[in-house]
Each structure stands twice: as structure tokens, then as C-alpha cells.
Amino acid sequence: MIPTLEWTQEGVRFLDQTKLPLEETYVLATSYQQVADVITTMVVRGAPAIGVSAAMGIALGVKQSKAATIPELAKEFDTICNTLAATRPTAVNLFWAIARMRDRFAALTAQAGITRKAVADALIKEGLVMYDEDIAACKSMGANGAELLPESGGVLTHCNAGALATCGYGTALGVIRAAVERGQAIHVYADETRPFLQGARLTAWELMHDGIPTTVLCDNMAASLMRQGKIHAVVVGADRIAANGDVANKIGTYSVAIMAKEHGIPFYVAAPWSTIDLATPTGDEIPIEQRAEIEVTHHAGKQLTPHGVGIENPAFDVTPAKYVTAIITERGVLRAPYAESLIVLEAAAAAN
């Protein structure tokens, strides 16, 4: 399995995604501040992977704390959580993971006589449970979504919603992997995904790693391929899904969704429940990360644009729910109206 991130005795080890596909190197984050830096600089990226990385960063911070008392530790814990929360604003999995660690910390420290080491050990365990749960969710998404993909044909994906964006297997690419495992003859078309090139560098790398036939296309080529009949379905991941089913995902997803609708091609979103944000009513309220201009002005250290030109670099966009054919989750496949189907599945899970 592709080792996206891993808890070790020395710290959290990450496959450096900024170096792929040419170099397979690893970064060892030995403090929570370094974990935060690894998330900000996109050494690790992808909503579910960011969430579990933050949880492990919190556990690492508590493990290394020198606090003499539990109230002192609680103060430091708050700083650790706030540092990790300030890394990237759009993927709600980050805030979901931090909230889960905060709840666990509160329950642990409410126990009389608990030691700092016992708290740290329990938080490390929680991070490892989240890691395993993430892979299990991806596998269930795959099982739930595979039959939506064609028996044979082209499937377009945008960005990287694969093993590299999760603890393993992937969301959108997990659905594709599951379809291929069932014997479906899928040919993946991977949008290159300017400016960070997650499609060209990461999706292509991990699918080739698994021997899944893959073609990379520039972001402006998809409509033409759709018109030629080469694309039979689209499947993408998500960074946050609002209560009405609006989907925030990598910049460019919205235009793919519009093109799919125009060509009568189903547009699927695969995401774990930790990506669903019922507290955010619509996509309009989802904070969109603005990243540095240099990601657009330069590539591999080389300047592409004239000095001083205006630059836009929103990292995500919002696809209105009306373009989404179905949302594939580990709990099942949801159809419109999402405001209702999301509540039904949430209530069913709460009842179990």
C-alpha cells in the first residue's frame, strides 16, 4: 500500500508529495509545528489525509509536552490544536479531526489522577484508530460506488482523491480501484489540475503504480474528450460538502461538473462522512483557501508569467448540488435532494 503517512516512535513520517512523481522521498515531522508545516506546504494533502495528519500532530505535541500539571497541559493542548487548525481552511476533515481529538482530550483529562503519559498514549491510539477507520471508509466507498461506473469505458477524475489524499485506497480513486477489482475495464482520464498538478503528478503516479490504464489531459481538454464520447462517467473527491449537497473540491471541479451535465455524463462525488459538514448550510458559506501567487506564476522554479501581472489562486471551488448525480459515502450512495438524504443517513447512523 502507498505509505502516505505513518505514525512512528520518532514522529510522523510523510511521503513527500511535492517531490512526486520523480522522487519517492519521506519527511519525518518530529514536532507538532513540523506537522503543521507539512500540511501547509502540501507535503501531505487531500482532505482525509490532512485530518488524520492533524490528529497525529496533536498526539505528537502532547507526547512531547513538558507540562507539569493537567491544567498546564490543557493550555498547551489548546495551542497545539489552534496551530494545526490554522493550516488549511477548506477541508472540513481537518476541523472534524481536531474536534474529535479535543473531545477525547476532555474525556481523558476529566478522569481523576490521569497522567500526562496516559493522555498522550490514548491520543496516539485515537490517531491510529482514525487512520484505520479512514482506510476502511475508503474501501466501503469503493464497494458502494463501483457499480455506478461503466462495465467498460473512460472515467474522468480531477485533482488527486486517491491513496495519496487519504490513509490508503482513496475516495474517488477508491471507487475506480474497486471497479477495476470487480473486473470493470476502466480507462482513467486524469485532469492535470493546474497549478499544483495533483492529477498529472499524483493521480497518474499512483494509478500507474497499480497498473490501472491512465491518460493525463490538460484541464482545458476535457470538454473536447467528452464530445468525442471518450468519457462515460466523472468521479471526484470533496473537501467539504454542505448540508444542501453543494461540494467544495479542487479548483476546476465546477467546470468539469458543468461540462458533464452538458454532455449527459454522470458526475459522482466520493467522500467519507467526515467531509460532510451539516453545520454549513450551503456552498456559499464554505471558506475557500487562497494560496500563494508563486504557485501560478512559477513552475519548477521557472517563471511563467510577466512580472507584476495580476494573479488569482483560489485552491477550491464550489459545485452546486444540482450538478451532482450522486454522493458516494461509506454509509451508502446519496441522491438528490441532498438536504434530505444527508439528514436521513445521519439519523440512521446516530440510531445505530
Ligand code: MRU
Ligand atoms: O489542495 P489539495 O491537493 O489538498 O486538494 C485536494 C482535493 O481537492 C481532493 O480532491 C479532496 O481533498 C478529496 S481527497 C480524497
